[in-house]
Amino acid sequence: MKIFKSVLALSVLLTMLIACGDESSSSISPEPGDDSSSSVIPASSGDLQSSSSQKSSGKEKSSSSIEEKSSSSVSGKNSSSSVVESSSSEEFHLCENGDTLTTESSKKITHFVCENNNWVVEYTVRKDSLDSLAAIEKNKEHPNMDSLFAGYDGEYFEFKDPRDNRKYKYVEYIWRSEDGKGRDTFYVMAENLNYGKMIPSGTTKFDDKVTEKLCYVDDEWFCDNHFGGLYSWAEAMNLPKVCDSVAVDSNDACKSFADAVKKASDPRVVRWQGICPDGWHVMNQYEWAHADGDLRSKILWEENAGYNRTGMAIIPTDRLPAGDVYTVFWMPSALKSNVAKAVYFYSISNNADLSGVDITRNTFRSIRCVMDANNTLTH
Numbered sequence: 001m002k003i004f005k006s007v008l009a010l011s012v013l014l015t016m017l018i019a020c021g022d023e024s025s026s027s028i029s030p031e032p033g034d035d036s037s038s039s040v041i042p043a044s045s046g047d048l049q050s051s052s053s054q055k056s057s058g059k060e061k062s063s064s065s066i067e068e069k070s071s072s073s074v075s076g077k078n079s080s081s082s083v084v085e086s087s088s089s090e091e092f093h094l095c096e097n098g099d100t101l102t103t104e105s106s107k108k109i110t111h112f113v114c115e116n117n118n119w120v121v122e123y124t125v126r127k128d129s130l131d132s133l134a135a136i137e138k139n140k141e142h143p144n145m146d147s148l149f150a151g152y153d154g155e156y157f158e159f160k161d162p163r164d165n166r167k168y169k170y171v172e173y174i175w176r177s178e179d180g181k182g183r184d185t186f187y188v189m190a191e192n193l194n195y196g197k198m199i200p201s202g203t204t205k206f207d208d209k210v211t212e213k214l215c216y217v218d219d220e221w222f223c224d225n226h227f228g229g230l231y232s233w234a235e236a237m238n239l240p241k242v243c244d245s246v247a248v249d250s251n252d253a254c255k256s257f258a259d260a261v262k263k264a265s266d267p268r269v270v271r272w273q274g275i276c277p278d279g280w281h282v283m284n285q286y287e288w289a290h291a292d293g294d295l296r297s298k299i300l301w302e303e304n305a306g307y308n309r310t311g312m313a314i315i316p317t318d319r320l321p322a323g324d325v326y327t328v329f330w331m332p333s334a335l336k337s338n339v340a341k342a343v344y345f346y347s348i349s350n351n352a353d354l355s356g357v358d359i360t361r362n363t364f365r366s367i368r369c370v371m372d373a374n375n376t377l378t379h
Helices: 002-019 135-140 221-226 255-263 285-290
Strands: 029-031 047-049 100-104 110-114 119-128 157-161 166-176 183-187 279-283 327-329 339-346 352-360 370-371
Touching: 183 285, 285 352
Parallel strands: none
Antiparallel strands: 029 047, 100 110, 110 119, 157 166, 166 183, 183 370, 279 370, 327 339, 339 352
């Protein structure tokens, strides 16, 4: 009788899978553009992702970086009991709470977890990209960074920071106006700055005598492998910590920066060294505005992976609870009480807000450094 019930349960599930269409109330929906029309998890390969209300992270990974599965496309703690019957009734459930499940298709690997007796997408790993931040956080792994600079046809130069002998790739960025008459150039690091002493996230006491940085997920490997350090605005500008929370022209500790902004012919073009090496400055609003095109690297972005045609190789350094990844760069522009201008790059769009938006200064973000010399934008 027990065997009969199990067979019946599987039959019911298969019937559900065939019957379910786009109107299914299931939390799983097919990937737009995929051939699959199923909206409930099959125990076989298929391209699946969560709806926007679920906690899918849209994870991406290359097939070379994904552990090979057995001939079955489904694995999990209780993959053989995807359908279970209640011990107290004849009610059938898709799963038992806490179970995990994995499906694999030609395009992606999708990981599910059972919540309230229903399968919910935990994260998705695409095979056409190398890694994703959500998978990295979950598995405590280090991503494959080999293709970080892929896609750029120009020449990468190299600079060694004499303060710590760390080497950085940098590129000549050439901007041309739409009418073809204007042309500007500047040299910019193709990697986020990584300078200073790592401190743990949640730190509340800071030392103004030392440059302090956070590293992604409190792992210094990320700082040392192209993610760079994450700094509060005042730290990035090489100002005392108090400058994160006051109007810069109201405190003597921050007044030097306020004076530099006021002296500039345009606040967008202020040149401020901050914690960049000698001969370099924090990339300003005018320089970002001229860095048009998709500047993102081919790796780590969870949707619409970048092309890196400019060589800037920008990667995400944070992600939202819903799974979308992003990165933020400080600019030397802050005259309001506790906010500063920053540039955002998102996973859901090829475009970035290069004009800058106001964000709270005591959050930790990346910076890029631009060479002072041979720069036609800021003299």
